[in-house]
Amino acid sequence: MINRYVYPFSAVVGQEKLKKALLINVVNPLVGGVLISGEKGTAKSTLVRGLGNLIQDMEVVELPLNVTEDRLVGAIDIEKAVVEGKKTINNSILMEANGNILYVDEVNLLSESIINALLEVSQSGISHVEREGISFTHESSFVLVGTMNPEEGGLRPQLLDRFGLYVDVSGSEDLNERVIIIKRRIEYEEDPHLFINKWKDEDEEIWNKIKTARELIPSVKVSEEIMKLASEISLKANCSGHRAEIVMVEAAKAIAVLNGRKNITIEDIKEASELALPHRMRDLPPNVSETEEDQDENNEEDTQEEEDSNEDLENEETIDEPPMEEEHEEEIPDEEDDMEDDENQEDTFDLPSSDEETIDEIGDIFKVRDLDIKPLDRKKRKGSGRRSIVKTGELQGRYARHTISKGKPRDIAFDATLRAAAPYQRLRDKNGLALAIKEYDLREKIREKRTGCTILFVVDASGSMGAEKRMEAVKGAIMSLLTDAYEKRDSVGMVAFRKEDAELILGITRSVDLAHKKLEALPTGGKTPLSLGMYRGYEVLKAAIKKDPDIIPVMVLVSDGRGNVSFQGDDPHKEALEMAEKISLEGIQTIVIDTEQDYIKLHLAEEIAKRMDASYYKLEDLKADEIFTLVKDNINFQNISKIG
Amino acid sequence: MKNKKRLYPFTAIVGQENMKKALILNIINPNLGGVLIRGEKGTAKSTAVRAFEELLPEREEVEGCIFSCDPCDVSTMCDECLEKNEKGEDFSRKKGKMKVIDLPVSATEDRVVGTLDIEYAIKKGEKKFEPGILAMANRNILYVDEVNLLDDHIVDVLLDSAAMGVNTIEREGISYTHPANFILVGTMNPEEGDLRPQLLDRFGMVVDVVGEMDIENRVEVIKRRLEYEEDSEQFALKWESKQKELREKMINAMKILKDVKCDDDMYRTAAKISIELGVDGHRADISMIKTAKTVAAFEGKLNVENDHMLEAASLVLPHRMRRRPFEEGVMEFSKVEELIRGIEND
Numbered sequence: 001m002i003n004r005y006v007y008p009f010s011a012v013v014g015q016e017k018l019k020k021a022l023l024i025n026v027v028n029p030l031v032g033g034v035l036i037s038g039e040k041g042t043a044k045s046t047l048v049r050g051l052g053n054l055i056q057d058m059e060v061v062e063l064p065l066n067v068t069e070d071r072l073v074g075a076i077d078i079e080k081a082v083v084e085g086k087k088t089i090n091n092s093i094l095m096e097a098n099g100n101i102l103y104v105d106e107v108n109l110l111s112e113s114i115i116n117a118l119l120e121v122s123q124s125g126i127s128h129v130e131r132e133g134i135s136f137t138h139e140s141s142f143v144l145v146g147t148m149n150p151e152e153g154g155l156r157p158q159l160l161d162r163f164g165l166y167v168d169v170s171g172s173e174d175l176n177e178r179v180i181i182i183k184r185r186i187e188y189e190e191d192p193h194l195f196i197n198k199w200k201d202e203d204e205e206i207w208n209k210i211k212t213a214r215e216l217i218p219s220v221k222v223s224e225e226i227m228k229l230a231s232e233i234s235l236k237a238n239c240s241g242h243r244a245e246i247v248m249v250e251a252a253k254a255i256a257v258l259n260g261r262k263n264i265t266i267e268d269i270k271e272a273s274e275l276a277l278p279h280r281m282r283d284l285p286p287n288v289s290e291t292e293e294d295q296d297e298n299n300e301e302d303t304q305e306e307e308d309s310n311e312d313l314e315n316e317e318t319i320d321e322p323p324m325e326e327e328h329e330e331e332i333p334d335e336e337d338d339m340e341d342d343e344n345q346e347d348t349f350d351l352p353s354s355d356e357e358t359i360d361e362i363g364d365i366f367k368v369r370d371l372d373i374k375p376l377d378r379k380k381r382k383g384s385g386r387r388s389i390v391k392t393g394e395l396q397g398r399y400a401r402h403t404i405s406k407g408k409p410r411d412i413a414f415d416a417t418l419r420a421a422a423p424y425q426r427l428r429d430k431n432g433l434a435l436a437i438k439e440y441d442l443r444e445k446i447r448e449k450r451t452g453c454t455i456l457f458v459v460d461a462s463g464s465m466g467a468e469k470r471m472e473a474v475k476g477a478i479m480s481l482l483t484d485a486y487e488k489r490d491s492v493g494m495v496a497f498r499k500e501d502a503e504l505i506l507g508i509t510r511s512v513d514l515a516h517k518k519l520e521a522l523p524t525g526g527k528t529p530l531s532l533g534m535y536r537g538y539e540v541l542k543a544a545i546k547k548d549p550d551i552i553p554v555m556v557l558v559s560d561g562r563g564n565v566s567f568q569g570d571d572p573h574k575e576a577l578e579m580a581e582k583i584s585l586e587g588i589q590t591i592v593i594d595t596e597q598d599y600i601k602l603h604l605a606e607e608i609a610k611r612m613d614a615s616y617y618k619l620e621d622l623k624a625d626e627i628f629t630l631v632k633d634n635i636n637f638q639n640i641s642k643i644g
Numbered sequence: 645m646k647n648k649k650r651l652y653p654f655t656a657i658v659g660q661e662n663m664k665k666a667l668i669l670n671i672i673n674p675n676l677g678g679v680l681i682r683g684e685k686g687t688a689k690s691t692a693v694r695a696f697e698e699l700l701p702e703r704e705e706v707e708g709c710i711f712s713c714d715p716c717d718v719s720t721m722c723d724e725c726l727e728k729n730e731k732g733e734d735f736s737r738k739k740g741k742m743k744v745i746d747l748p749v750s751a752t753e754d755r756v757v758g759t760l761d762i763e764y765a766i767k768k769g770e771k772k773f774e775p776g777i778l779a780m781a782n783r784n785i786l787y788v789d790e791v792n793l794l795d796d797h798i799v800d801v802l803l804d805s806a807a808m809g810v811n812t813i814e815r816e817g818i819s820y821t822h823p824a825n826f827i828l829v830g831t832m833n834p835e836e837g838d839l840r841p842q843l844l845d846r847f848g849m850v851v852d853v854v855g856e857m858d859i860e861n862r863v864e865v866i867k868r869r870l871e872y873e874e875d876s877e878q879f880a881l882k883w884e885s886k887q888k889e890l891r892e893k894m895i896n897a898m899k900i901l902k903d904v905k906c907d908d909d910m911y912r913t914a915a916k917i918s919i920e921l922g923v924d925g926h927r928a929d930i931s932m933i934k935t936a937k938t939v940a941a942f943e944g945k946l947n948v949e950n951d952h953m954l955e956a957a958s959l960v961l962p963h964r965m966r967r968r969p970f971e972e973g974v975m976e977f978s979k980v981e982e983l984i985r986g987i988e989n990d
Contacts, residue, residue, distance in 0.1 A: 005719050040845040041925025045807065065800045066753060068815035075817060082769035093814055105807075106842075109800055151841055171918075171925045178915035179908070182929045189675055189934070190902065192719065399753065399815070414762045415816035425769065434769030491837070509837045 005192035009050030010202035012043050013181045014174075018167045020255075021275050022051050023206075025143045025164070026058060026101070027213045028254040031247055032164030033122075033144030035107070035155070035279065042169045044147045048103055054203045055210065061097045061142070063104045063118075065111075069401045070415065072117055076132045081422030082434060089136050094127045097142040107146030108155050113401050115159055118144075122162050132419055161240070164247045166279040209258065216257040222249055226264045233273050239280040247276040359523045360471035405444040416443035453552040453589075454491045454508055454544050457481070458537040459522070460559035461498040465595065466524035474558060474595055475519055477622055481556065482515050491551075493540060494518060497533030499526035500565060504536060508544050530563025531575040538583050553588045557614070560596040561605030573604065580612035590614035593622065650876040653883035654695040655890055657688055658865045659858075662851040665942075666959055667696050668890075670785075670827050670848070671742070672897045673938040677848025677931060678806075678828030680791065680839070680963070687853045689831040693744060693787055699891055700742035701898070703783070707736040710775050711782040711823055720809070722782075722822050745781045745826070747788045747802075749795075757801055760816045773820045778811045781826035791830030792839045799843050802828075806846045845924070848931050849959040897941040904937045906948040913953060917983050923964040931960040953984050 012019070021034045036044045052060030063072070074092030081087060093102075104110065110118070121127045125141035144163060148155065172178050188195040227249060234244035251272035252264045259268075402413035421441040428436040457478055465471045478494075485492050492515055494506040506518045534557065541553045563572040570578075583590060592609035594616065596602065609616040657664065666679040681689045705712040706725050713725040715735045728735060747756065758776035765771060777786070778801075788794065794802070805811045811824035828847060832839065844850075856862050872879040914932040935956035936948045945952070957980045 039924035040842065041927030043926070062812055064804060064812045064814050066757065066797060066815055070817055071814040071819060078765065078817065079770055090817070091819075093819075105804065106800065149842055171923075173919060175912065175915050175919060178918065178926065178929055179911045181926050182911050182914060182933050185926075185930045186933055413816075414765075415760050415818070418760075418762075418765050419817065422769075433766055435766045437766070507835070 005196060006049050006053040007046050007185075007188055008196055008199035008203050009047060009054045010206055011184055011188070011195070011199045012047055012050065013177055013184065014172050015043055015047060015169055017275070018044070018047055018169055020258075020271075021165045021167045022047060022145070023210065023258060024251050024254040024272075024275070025145070026051065026055055027210055027258060028217055028250055029141070029143050030250045031254060032162070032243075032250075033146070034165040034167060034275075035160070035163035036145070036147045036167050036169060037150055038147075038167075038169035039171065040149060042171050044169060045105060048101070048145050048147070050203075052101055052103075054207050056207065058143075059096075059100045060103045060145075061093060061100050063093060063102060063110075063114075065104075065106060065109055067093065067114060068399060068415075069113060069117060070131075070419070072114060073121075073127060073131070074129045074134075074136070075416075076134055076419045076422060078418055078422045081419070082425045087132075087134050087423050089129060089134050092127075092129075094121055094140040095138055098138070098140045100142055102142040102144050104144070104146045106148060107159075108148040115156070119159060119162060132416075133423070160279050161243060163279065164243075165251060165275040166277075167275065168278065212260070213254065213257040216260070216262060217253060220253045220256060220262050220264065222253065222264060226252065226266075226269060229266065229269050230273075233269070234277065234280070237273075237277050237281045239277065244276055244280045248272045251276055359521065360466065360469065360475060361520075399445045401446045402443045403446055405442040411445045413443040413445040417441050453485075453554045454493070454541070455481075455485050455554045455556060456493045456495065456508070456537050456541050456544075458495045458497070458502075458533050458555060458557045458559075460528060460530065460533070460595065461496045461522055461524045461526075462528035463498075463525050464528060464560060464562060470595060470597060471524045473619060475522070477593065477619055478519060478558060479516065480622070482519075490554075493544075495533055495537045495540060496522055497529050497536070498524065500529060502529055502533040502536040504540055508540070527565045528559075528563050528572075529565035529567060530559060530561065531572060531579045532565070532567040533557075533559075534576060534579040534583065535567070538579070538586065538588070541588055542586070554591065555583065555588055556591045556593060557605075557608070557612075558593045558595060559605055560594065561592075561608050562596075562602065563604075576608055577611050580608045580614075584611070584613040592616050593619055595619050650880040651698055652691055652695050652872055652876075653880055653887055654692065654699055655886040656868055656872070656879070656883045657692055657695065658861055658868065659856050660688060660692065660853055662959070663689070663692055663853050665939075665955075666849045666851050667692065667829070668699075668894060669935060669938045669942065669959075670829070671700060672894055672942060673901055673934065674825075674827055676827075676935055676938060677846065677927075678826075678830070679849045679851060679959075680844070680847040681829070681831045681851055681853060682834050683831075683853035684835070684855065685833060687855055689853060690789060693785075693829055693831070696785075697744045699887065699894065700744075700785075701891075701895060702739050702741055704737050705740040705783070707738045710779055712740055712784070713823070714783065720823050720825060743784045744787050744829075745777060745784050747777055747781075747786055747794075749788070749790050749793045751777060751798065753797060753801065754816070756798055757811060757813050757815070758818075758820070758822075760818050771817060773813070773818050775822070778805055778824040778826075779822055782823050784826055786826040786828050788828070788830045790832060790836070791843070792832040792834075792837050796840075799840060803842055803846060844963050845927060847963065849935065850963040851959065852962070893942065893944075896944065897938070900944070900946065901938060901941040904940045904946055904948065906933060906937055910936065910948050910953055913984055913986075917957060917961070917980055920979065920983065921961065921965045923961070928960055928964045932956050935960050950984050954981060957984065 009019070018034075018036060021036075025031050025034055036048075038044060049060060052058065070090075070092075072093050074089045074095065077088045077090045104118075121140050122142075122144050125139060127138055127140040129136040129138075146163065172181065184195075227245070230245040230248045230252070231242075234242075234248065237244070239245075248269060249264075249272070252268040255268040255271050256262065256264045399413070402416040405412070417437060418435060418441075420443055421435055421437045424438075425435060428438070459474070459478065461471070465474060482492055491508050492506070493504070493508040494515060496503055496505050505522065506515055509515070534555075537555050537557070541555060544551060545553055561576070563576045566572040566575045568575060580590075590609075590612045592605055592612065592614045594605040594609075596605060596618075606616055608614075654664070663679075663681055666681075670676050670679055681692075683689055704715055706715050709722065709725055711722045711725075713721045715725075715737050718726065718729060721729065725735070754776065756777050758779055759774050761772040761774035764774075788802075801811075805824040806826075806828055809823060809825040811822055813820045830839075830847065838844075856865060868879075911933060914929045914936075917932070918926070918929045932953070933948075933956075936952040939952040939955050940946070940948045943952070958977065961980065
């Protein structure tokens with residue numbers, strides 16, 4: 001390792017919660033790691049690296065984002081294979097991580113295959129290597145520490161659950177604290193050596209505290225009461241599986257010993273719950289059954305604890321406020337209320353009422369269901385997370401795995417090829433080279449590319465949309481889709497049509513920020529030049545395809561389908577249908593989001609969708625079926641910590 | 645080499661003071677975090693970066709080291725140099741110049757981070773690391789034209805290295821770590837799409853360049869360009885004294901930088917501005933102070949003054965204010981100014 005200076009752990013101002021979470025993990029690795037979520041520049045990485053430096057018997061093993069599978073799980077040792085003709089396994093990251101801290105910066109950006117490999121090991125603590133003719137098993141238990149910036153997209157629930165604790169970090173709001181932060185950082189940069197020396201004693205003190213705590217931990221007794229409380233809390237928080245309470249108890253143990261105690265107090269459990277629950281709480285109604293997946297995964301490990309917690313269910317402790325109920329009220333989106341109201345409205349046939357303009361706010365933003373956007377002309381490969389589109393033969397994207405090459409290889413994975421050839425070198429005629437490679441050694445790279453679609457929103461901003469906060473809901477829905485698109489690395493654009501015109505209000509871009517602004521400022525009012533809007537959208541996408549033929553064009557039409565202005569003088573509806581057909585012939589994938597809300601449904605948008613061969617959704621149907629509260633610890637957390 | 649065209653002199657670029665200043669400050673203090681230059685086509689973005697190469701200072705480096713390690717700084721050395729140092733072996737040193745290393749948008753990941761040396765492996769049957777662009781960028785400027793068009797996975801790699809100053813490779817059978825301390829300079833045309841917020845935040849400064857609006861200046865741009873095209877040698881000669889002047893000013897600033905003092909009030913102001921504007925994290929405050937110190941050094945002053953702070957704020961803040969709805973990203977600079985000037989009245 002390069003002998004670099006590391007900013008001392010003890011010199012970090014604030015972030016007490018994160019510091020505690022890290023300490024808990026090194027005192028008691030059974031807690032299962034920590035996921036750190038937060039905005040940029042909040043000492044996330046600094047603290048992890050500082051901790052690794054401070055602890056003398058553990059190292060921070062880094063997992064870079066562009067890691068390839070062979071380095072993560074291990075692969076054949078080329079040198080040994082060539083010289084001795086023996087198959088031995090290389091030292092892999094998972095081996096190095098054993099007994100250490102495995103640190104993944106930006107864990108939400110890891111490629112799918114790496115996440116899967118990681119999940120498998122982090123659960124069992126054992127790594128089975130079965131590859132390249134090697135069969136090998138080794139221990140690999142580590143403290144998994146990940147950081148993520150939620151702007152870049154969330155984590156899969158399975159992976160999320162794998163992190164014992166969760167901490168949300170943000171910058172300090174306190175002026176004096178901020179001043180100290182700047183000062184220390186600048187002092188450090190000006191003379192790191194001096195600065196580190198200055199904080200040496202404080203770091204040492206923390207290390208001593210950790211050592212003492214570790215010695216104490218085997219003698220901590222967990223009382224029946226504490227177990228009850230833990231399972232009660234996790235039940236109230238509607239956590240899936242039983243990992244929550246187990247983690248809570250393990251964390252409470254560490255908290256107790258860090259305070260020099262052998263007994264766990266209610267305060268300890270409370271503190272532990274604040275760290276163990278946020279990423280496990282779900283805001284589903286309590287009657288929804290737990291996800292099967294989670295159940296299965298947990299069954300093996302927690303049979304014992306399960307008994308404990310099950311017994312506890314009947315035992316009502318004194319709990320002031322059940323946390324879920326209040327939360328519930330908040331979580332019901334206003335939008336639905338609006339819709340019901342709207343249906344009761346005597347809103348008759350909805351011709352544009354006036355030319356009056358309004359600018360609606362952006363309504364509720366929610367997690368969007370999987371719209372199953374896939375290229376029409378290409379195969380969609382595995383990968384449930386992002387719209388990972390794997391294009392073989394395309395020399396772009398991240399190389400994470402390899403495969404045996406079939407036919408003429410185009411993208412040779414040299415490392416894998418060499419490994420495949422290495423064991424047979426003693427038998428081969430080498431022409432003076434150290435390695436002779438045969439055709440059947442050849443391996444090809446499998447690349448993953450996340451950049452997906454180019455999504456153009458064609459939005460109806462006519463007067464009919466302005467009625468009864470409809471536009472607010474629509475804006476919320478579009479914003480939700482935009483957020484989803486950003487996470488999946490799609491490009492987005494927006495065309496709005498109203499009055500006599502359709503305007504490209506946002507060119508194809510990857511800036512959700514910009515889209516947000518444009519959307520916010522989008523006025524509603526006037527007539528509905530639907531066909532013109534569709535035409536403009538078609539033009540924009542065509543231009544985009546011309547620029548880069550590799551893109552996957554998607555048009556999302558958000559409208560009630562009630563066009564009443566034509567641009568070629570035909571019947572507006574007929575014109576829209578013709579436009580629809582044209583678009584479908586162009587190989588542009590289309591999605592129609594129907595915003596029709598009147599009593600008398602005309603199903604015009606549906607008709608257009610059919611003609612366009614589009615996927616059709618009603619506005620109300622866009623929400624993801626399962627809403628996991630991933631990273632919102634603001635949801636009535638006070639209530640939970642009030643327990644006890 | 646006589647007939648080789650000389651580079652357009654940096655000092656001969658008309659206007660674009662912000663951009664020029666940002667580049668200069670980053671050389672004086674390589675810890676400022678680089679600069680992102682935003683602007684339309686034809687605003688001398690690339691020309692400026694290329695021209696800047698000529699002004700880059702000399703420094704000592706270890707002879708034969710691909711990472712151009714600093715023989716005097718153990719903390720940033722690559723493993724090989726460190727080993728030599730520990731064994732007490734003497735480095736052969738040489739004078740080198742800081743360079744501009746290009747990262748083309750089309751670069752593949754293995755070229756950026758480095759990869760397995762295939763030739764070596766086949767000939768010798770051993771693994772060897774073949775350094776990539778990040779290795780060359782160590783202690784140099786890493787220049788990414790059209791940075792917003794970089795592939796996502798390349799951006800991830802860049803983020804990692806930019807944050808740590810270290811490039812960690814765990815791929816293709818190779819496990820290797822080497823220093824990758826570079827000044828990140830990017831240019832982009834905002835019309836072509838935005839930068840990921842993560843990457844944006846990594847840039848210490850952002851400058852927006854626009855074409856000159858002043859007719860006289862525009863004429864001057866054409867004049868100089870024509871003159872340069874006609875006889876680049878002559879043109880360069882004409883500007884040599886200006887170039888020299890700037891070079892000396894930069895060297896002087898580097899010398900006095902560590903002695904520049906900053907009042908507690910300035911720290912408070914920086915923190916106050918960040919709170920008021922609702923920036924993410926603490927990077928803005930820290931950058932502001934560091935930049936202000938460097939501005940002071942460039943002006944040959946030993947104390948940070950309000951004007952320095954103001955200039956620093958105008959460079960480090962524009963891209964960091966995204967929480968509050970500042971329409972179209974236009975910064976309310978008057979607010980910042982008010983806060984900075986405000987200290988005088990306190």
